Amino acid sequence: QVQLVESGGGLVQAGGSLRLSCKVSGLTFSATAMGWFRQGPGKEREFVATINWRGDDTRVADHLKGRFTVSRENAKNTVYLQMNSLKPEDTAVYYCAAAAHVWTVTEPQQYNYWGQGTQVTVSS
Numbered sequence: 001q002v003q004l005v006e007s008g009g010g011l012v013q014a015g016g017s018l019r020l021s022c023k024v025s026g027l028t029f030s031a032t033a034m035g036w037f038r039q040g041p042g043k044e045r046e047f048v049a050t051i052n053w054r055g056d057d058t059r060v061a062d063h064l065k066g067r068f069t070v071s072r073e074n075a076k077n078t079v080y081l082q083m084n085s086l087k088p089e090d091t092a093v094y095y096c097a098a099a100a101h102v103w104t105v106t107e108p109q110q111y112n113y114w115g116q117g118t119q120v121t122v123s124s
């Protein structure tokens with residue numbers, strides 16, 4: 001059974017930082033690209049970041065570059081999302097997802113498995 005469990009969300013003031021973690025089990029993590037998506041209140045789900053199987057290729061949504069970074073530790077079956085200089089518009093439920101292949105991908109349809117999400121709330 002594949003499980004993706006996000007953690008690290010919470011309430012933070014604008015300008016603060018959070019690091020989200022996603023622990024994965026039930027699949028060969030080291031052979032799987034991973035992604036982060038988010039869905040804000042009243043908004044559609046949007047791509048945040050993706051990382052390939054080895055962790056040497058990453059992509060971050062253009063409007064988040066410079067503030068968000070994605071990384072992974074294959075030895076721990078864990079992917080991370082570091083979020084800095086947070087803004088109220090970053091408030092959303094953040095989801096990690098496991099892709100059907102090894103390379104980076106931005107389309108949610110390319111992901112087979114999803115976590116339950118973790119809430120991030122940024123106060124002004």
